[in-house]
Amino acid sequence: EAQVTQNPRYLITVTGKKLTVTCSQNMNHEYMSWYRQDPGLGLRQIYYSMNVEVTDKGDVPEGYKVSRKEKRNVPLILESPSPNQTSLYFCASSIIAGELFFGEGSRLTVL
Amino acid sequence: ILNVEQSPQSLHVQEGDSTNFTCSFPSSNFYALHWYRWETAKSPEALFVMTLNGDEKKKGRISATLNTKEGYSYLYIKGSQPEDSATYLCAFLYGGSQGNLIFGKGTKLSVKP
Numbered sequence: 137e138a139q140v141t142q143n144p145r146y147l148i149t150v151t152g153k154k155l156t157v158t159c160s161q162n163m164n165h166e167y168m169s170w171y172r173q174d175p176g177l178g179l180r181q182i183y184y185s186m187n188v189e190v191t192d193k194g195d196v197p198e199g200y201k202v203s204r205k206e207k208r209n210v211p212l213i214l215e216s217p218s219p220n221q222t223s224l225y226f227c228a229s230s231i232i233a234g235e236l237f238f239g240e241g242s243r244l245t246v247l
Numbered sequence: 248i249l250n251v252e253q254s255p256q257s258l259h260v261q262e263g264d265s266t267n268f269t270c271s272f273p274s275s276n277f278y279a280l281h282w283y284r285w286e287t288a289k290s291p292e293a294l295f296v297m298t299l300n301g302d303e304k305k306k307g308r309i310s311a312t313l314n315t316k317e318g319y320s321y322l323y324i325k326g327s328q329p330e331d332s333a334t335y336l337c338a339f340l341y342g343g344s345q346g347n348l349i350f351g352k353g354t355k356l357s358v359k360p
Binding site: 169171176177178179180181184192194195226233234235236237238239240241 | 281289292296347
């Protein structure tokens, strides 16, 4: 089954404690990206990647890092989480310029 | 700053009504326009990807049109059903196939039985 898998789905953490949200896709897609969804603000892009070792900043990259060492994975790294990073996060993948396939979302709370 | 505007923000209709909403985007550097359907507690799912001016796409009771010269797209739902209740997102891909995808804030549709 074609899917995008994110982990963890839910996480409560404390300010400053590094965390990683994993994202994996099994469709051999070149393009992968991370979004955050906040009430009233819609989906905002954090980072995107066109291929292995190729990543670019989206609209709200501050406080986040990504790496793309394998085509199927693009983990989202929060080196020092802060409460303003409390949000619902989505990973998505596609062929270049194609429709996005979204993961199920990861709800993160930073205390 | 590129902006994608969707209107209305929310819409309440009765079962059986037909409805439509708008997505406005910059008309320069256009590459593609996406529509997604996002049900509560689920993930967004693609409805259409449109690339050509004048394009029309249809999936069941849902259809979309595209005007790249004036920078807008319409999504139509014919004979709305309660299961159509969702947020409908459009996203604008600019700067070529390897450019950035910018989402609008969505139109939240509620269909009452």
